[in-house]
Amino acid sequence: MLTASRAAWFAVTFAFAVPSMLVMFRENGELTRGSWIQSLSFAASIAAIIAISLGKGKP
Template structure:
């Protein structure tokens, strides 16, 4: 179930993960469209994992 807590955790984790992934996946110091796609996918995976473990849903 999606709750406000989980949405907040996802947004926070994604905000911190995306710049890190952009730096990690850049090619020769350049950020290309492929870099963006890869970074967004990895940042979403990291944010999803953080949300599952840190977000609290009401049951």
């Protein structure tokens, strides 16, 4: 279930994960469309895992 706590954790984690993933997936120092897609998908996966594990849900 999506709660405000989980949404907040997702947003914060996503904001921090995207720049680090962009640095990791650059191709020869350049940002391409493929590197953006990979970075956004990996950042979303990381953010979802953190949101599920740290966000408070209703019991």
